[in-house]
Amino acid sequence: MSVRKRRWTTAEGEVKxxxxxxxxxxxxxxxxxxxxxxxxxxxxxxxxxxxxRAGTHTAASRSATVAEAAEAWINKAKDVNKRERxxxxxYEQHAKHIIVRLGANxxxxxxxxxxxEKFADDLLTTMSRPxxxxxxxxxxxxxxxxxxxxxxxxxxxxxxxxxxxxxxxEKQLEVGVDIPTPAEIKHILDAVSGRLRPxxxxxxxTGLRASELRGLPWKDVDLKHAKLHVRQRADRYKEIGxxxxxxxxxxxxxGPMVVNTLREWKLACPxxxxxxxxxxxxxxxxxxxxxxxxxxSVVIAAGLTVPVIKDGKPVMDDGKPVVEAKYTGLxxxxxxxxxxxxxxxxxxxxxxxxxxxxxRMGHAKIAITMDTYGHxxxxxxxxxxxAKAERALLA
Numbered sequence: 226m227s228v229r230k231r232r233w234t235t236a237e238g239e240v241k242x243x244x245x246x247x248x249x250x251x252x253x254x255x256x257x258x259x260x261x262x263x264x265x266x267x268x269x270x271x272x273x274x275x276x277x278r279a280g281t282h283t284a285a286s287r288s289a290t291v292a293e294a295a296e297a298w299i300n301k302a303k304d305v306n307k308r309e310r311x312x313x314x315x316y317e318q319h320a321k322h323i324i325v326r327l328g329a330n331x332x333x334x335x336x337x338x339x340x341x342e343k344f345a346d347d348l349l350t351t352m353s354r355p356x357x358x359x360x361x362x363x364x365x366x367x368x369x370x371x372x373x374x375x376x377x378x379x380x381x382x383x384x385x386x387x388x389x390x391x392x393x394x395e396k397q398l399e400v401g402v403d404i405p406t407p408a409e410i411k412h413i414l415d416a417v418s419g420r421l422r423p424x425x426x427x428x429x430x431t432g433l434r435a436s437e438l439r440g441l442p443w444k445d446v447d448l449k450h451a452k453l454h455v456r457q458r459a460d461r462y463k464e465i466g467x468x469x470x471x472x473x474x475x476x477x478x479x480g481p482m483v484v485n486t487l488r489e490w491k492l493a494c495p496x497x498x499x500x501x502x503x504x505x506x507x508x509x510x511x512x513x514x515x516x517x518x519x520x521x522s523v524v525i526a527a528g529l530t531v532p533v534i535k536d537g538k539p540v541m542d543d544g545k546p547v548v549e550a551k552y553t554g555l556x557x558x559x560x561x562x563x564x565x566x567x568x569x570x571x572x573x574x575x576x577x578x579x580x581x582x583x584x585r586m587g588h589a590k591i592a593i594t595m596d597t598y599g600h601x602x603x604x605x606x607x608x609x610x611x612a613k614a615e616r617a618l619l620a
Contacts, residue, residue, distance in 0.1 A: 441501065
């Protein structure tokens with residue numbers, strides 16, 4: 226392998242120069258790559274040398290383009306991994322963001338760590354941080370799949386991350402703002418009636434995701450032993466599929482209130498060919514937006530409202546502020562269940578350790594639990610505990 230400077234004169238008489246990396250890959254084929262700066266050529270040559278010795282190098286001429294890699298990644302999700310339609314559609318949307326910023330015809334072999342860092346920065350300037358994080362995860366997965374197929378040597382995006390200081394600045398969930406207080410939950414459950422009542426009671430005291438509630442079958446509800454098994458869910462297209470992740474498959478205990486409510490509801494529940502616990506009146510899978518709309522009406526009826534703000538000012542109607550539901554989605558009830566699991570027993574909670582909370586919530590990783598709810602875990606009196614340990618040690 227050699228790195229050398231090449232100088233030439235264009236037809237217009239302009240003198241140009243570039244750095245050339247001349248090398249032979251693991252298959253004995255000769256390749257030449259051109260770079261503007263010697264530093265870039267040297268760095269690339271060093272990496273290629275490692276890849277060639279490992280037998281993993283993919284020449285630029287054989288590298289997949291970004292568009293080709295995106296198509297292969299989506300096809301794998303659809304045909305091999307059998308992802309739900311909603312998940313595949315989400316990947317397709319992410320692929321559009323990736324292609325726009327990297328270029329459809331850009332070879333994966335030309336992507337560098339520096340370019341992928343810029344890609345991450347561009348995401349943050351054009352979309353919300355949560356979406357940017359999802360797209361970054363998708364591009365890593367896309368290139369990783371290309372590596373698996375031998376369409377590129379390494380994943381230049383693998384170690385790209387967002388600034389942790391900025392991550393820490395993200396808004397934390399607040400009790401009374403994002404998480405209903407026990408008193409607010411009482412108001413909500415007092416205000417709900419009819420077919421929505423068993424659903425909200427179950428959501429409040431199990432922490433199930435909306436998709437898990439909508440896809441819950443009676444065969445997974447063991448009223449005799451007061452247990453509920455989470456094994457499937459319904460997606461946005463009202464199709465039954467597997468749960469979100471391996472960690473989402475779980476068994477939850479049921480309290481007496483939930484058991485009694487579901488036992489009574491089972492007698493009145495509409496017949497469903499899918500055996501659903503919370504079907505529509507015709508026995509079909511409920512649409513998510515219909516449940517959310519009904520929940521918001523209950524929250525407003527419970528007196529839990531906030532003013533509607535537009536352009537920084539409250540919206541008025543006949544001199545009175547227009548209000549909306551303080552809690553707008555089922556995730557608020559899921560957050561409440563998490564806080565119930567975390568809070569001290571003296572405060573009416575279960576005081577479960579983080580790993581148990583992770584299992585109850587169905588999180589794939591403990592990091593998700595701690596990133597979302599870590600600030601809610603009660604802190605001990607470290608000073609008093611340290612003093613106690615010192616006394617015990619020196620006694």
